[in-house]
Amino acid sequence: MKSSDCARTPVRIERATYVRPVGGVTQGEIRFVLRQLAIVIDMRVHVDQEKCQGHNRCVALAPDLFEVDEYGTASTKNDGVVPPDRQEAAQLAVDNCPEYAITVTDA
Numbered sequence: 001m002k003s004s005d006c007a008r009t010p011v012r013i014e015r016a017t018y019v020r021p022v023g024g025v026t027q028g029e030i031r032f033v034l035r036q037l038a039i040v041i042d043m044r045v046h047v048d049q050e051k052c053q054g055h056n057r058c059v060a061l062a063p064d065l066f067e068v069d070e071y072g073t074a075s076t077k078n079d080g081v082v083p084p085d086r087q088e089a090a091q092l093a094v095d096n097c098p099e100y101a102i103t104v105t106d107a
């Protein structure tokens, strides 16, 4: 393979998997690197209302993405779609939910 072949070889980027890591890099770190490379993957957040205990941390961190009902149970706004400029806030909410009730997926 010649070095000039590299410029023509398409680069396949695997879809990120969204698993809370036990060790190693976090989802947020993966997204940070992708942002630095100008690669933005559409993100959607989800709240498992069975796990939610109403701490309201998610709403405090990202009130435009989450809301709580009268019992303090969180849900997502806008069907969970996260604008590209709010992905960091969404990831912060994921990382700060003590019940691991928030997950993200590709939109």
Ligand code: SF4
Pocket: 047, 051, 052, 053, 054, 055, 056, 057, 058, 059, 072, 073, 074, 096, 097, 098, 099, 100, 101, 102
């Ligand atoms: S931070 Fe987690 S447990 Fe607390 S309200 Fe939000 S989703 Fe529910």
